Amino acid sequence: MLKYDRQPHIDSYYVASTPDIPSYPALDGSMQCDICVVGGGLAGLSSALNLAERGYSVVLLEGSRLSHGASGRNGGQVINGYACDMDTLSRAAGETAAKAMWDMSLEAIDIIEERIQRHQIDCDWERGHTLAAVKPAKFEELVQWQAEAERRFGYRHYTLWDKAELRQHLDSPRYCGGLYDALGGHIHPLKYALGLARAAHTAGARLYENTPVIRIEQGAQAKVHTASGVVSCKQLILAANVSMGDLVPPLGNKIMPVGTYVITTEPLGEARAQSLINPNFAVADTQFVLDYYRLTRDHRLLFGGKVSYSGLPPPNLASAMRSDMLRVFPQLADVRIDHAWGGFVDITMSRAPHWGRLSPNVYFCQGFSGHGVAVTGLAGRLIAEAIAGQNERLDLFSQINHHPFPGGKLLRMPSLVLGMAWYRLRDYF
Template sequence: MTWQSPIAPGISWYQATLEERPAYPRLEESTSADVAIVGGGFTGLQAAYHLAANGTDVVLIDAARLGDGASGRNGGQLGTGQHWWPEDMESKLGPERSKAFFRIAEDAKSHLLDFAKTHGINIDFQPGQISVAHKRNMEFSFKNHVEALAERYDYPHLSFLSKHETEERLGSNRYFCGIRDIGTGHIHPLKLLIGTGKAAATAGARIFEMTKADNIEQKEGRIAVSTERGTVTADRVLIACNGYIEEHLEPGTAAKVMPIRSFIAATRPVTKSEKILPGGESVDDSRFVVRYFRKTKTGELLFGGREAYTADQPKDISKHLRRQIAEIYPALKKIEITHAWGGNVGITMPRRPLVHEIMPGVTSIGGFSGHGVLLSNYCGKLFAEELLGQSSELDLYRDLDIPAFPGGGALRKPLLFLALTWFSLRDRF
């Protein structure tokens, strides 16, 4: 029977191409642990693995199945750096902090690929990513970005693409220039997620699916995470719900992390004669309401975007994405779409990750703002290393100023509609 996520619409191509997807039990009775983790995405599972592998007793609970959230349903692009380009971060945080954040993102990239190799996880890695400009006046900033990373960040893997070169690489004349990055790539995120879950369970972490956290409170010197059928009592708690954080569970995080619905469609395999992405790179464009696409190893085009004017869960996801595909690839306007799905991307106001303590012993991590494949995995590892006394790197994120959205959690949805509508209009002009 095909599994339909209770927290996100549509059946993903990722799920349809799995050979197996292990199921984990519900929590049926109260238990205790050294560390309790709420959320079974990349952050929670990486933390669970590294803690359990070092002898810590860990219980992880997830409200749905592992991979039902953004970690198992995203675009699969690794990217380079943080959300903001380093030269832009320099003006906001200073050159030294900007370089520290770039270094941590490169460490995150190496960690992800090394983790998959060490644990025998076939993540379908393909090298290369292209960032493209949807406006003509972006050429200077694209060229400057290539130079800045080579000269100040010791990252020689970028090359500027002229309009003609961009057309050749994409098989589309829709964009004005681009940047090719051969130091990164794209993956099958659900394979990585499932492999990380297996590694955590093998290391000794106790994982429970379909177990929703209802409340978190301090009780008799420890922290109690209550669920429908039992309570997990622990010395430390990690909340790793990202774009699925609920206000009743943790209002402080909900006020600072806004969920944006993003949608992806998978087409039938494109042929070589169609000359689409002949180099196999993934693509992201410069729109605020970003469009991102790539070919899988078997040739399917995965195309992601967000339509600001649709309902939160449109009845026909593929209709809106087909229109966007046709804007970039007119010849594909009638191509067969085999799968269409959506999910939440967690963003913060400054588009930087949120790491904060909501009460003594309870840490919340999220708001990766479109860079979650790399950063969520690594932040989970850093959380574990912090508890084990092995690293203090997580303080880089903890020291960031992440303000609440105006109106807090209660106004997230109306603000989301207004913001996406406004930026969608800006993207057009």
């Protein structure tokens, strides 16, 4: 059975700022369809919407509420590229494929804007994203990356800011420079995901919540078993990510759930908020254990960071995250924290996306590794193309060889905790 089944939405700023969260029924009975999608996050909803718009009959099954997991909890940052560096993709599939994948990551950002406009999704979309360097060596890496992105990919939307220039836009003493990307941005992810769900439902997709999958039969006619019914389908899409559990071991052993955590402040007022970040871009630093943050529509600071491979949140989460926030913005010492929450992202060993086919009629997408707000939409588009007979673009990602996490179920988590301790030391020194 999938993990995290039949759970309500968590207490978060996103839920508190989304006044009307629609409910969809649980599956009761059996049915047939062209395509069954397992997983009701951004990847599954994007797949369902793309395919319903192409005229396929689509059934989507979600074990809890739609966007209950990372899709409705994340930092909302819309970033170009992937969680791995582009050299990882070039080594795996060749430089020509890597260039195509880079262009597709930009297409992923265009998909968001296109969906927002076409389906009138009110989700606080803002352009602008900055990578901020904590140390001079990291700033030099940003300098080199700007030149490399233009040379290799023709990308000319970066602006390099030295320490003084960055401080004019980001009022923090922590950084020695930054790289601003005009095409990236940030979004209210829960509102966006629910907008995709509404659009998919309008296009004819049948959406079911609180319907955990307990067993899958692969074959020419795949069968997806739930506690109260069976969905028979010609094509199957697995998009449950870290919620997949042991349902499909060849997928589950190639991703690892990693906890990450977010707080929001009380409303700061427009003037104080703009004094922190102006214009209203999203920020992520260049540390391995990174901080990421942005302003919300109602002028709060939304601040994320920390990681946990153990599955346990930090003790006194709000206080621990507040300490990290004050390291970046010490001038907020008088500000109250209103919300604190966490969730899991799915990472692969290489941090490269893991998309492809298990068999001729079973597709999957997972391993977004923290870049899922944008590239989930790309994954949904590529899978829809492949089902419609145009599989060239999805096949590029199938060339990436993904290794299982070492140590099996018992030892992989302790080994990753030790690895994280090493990277924390690297960040410190």
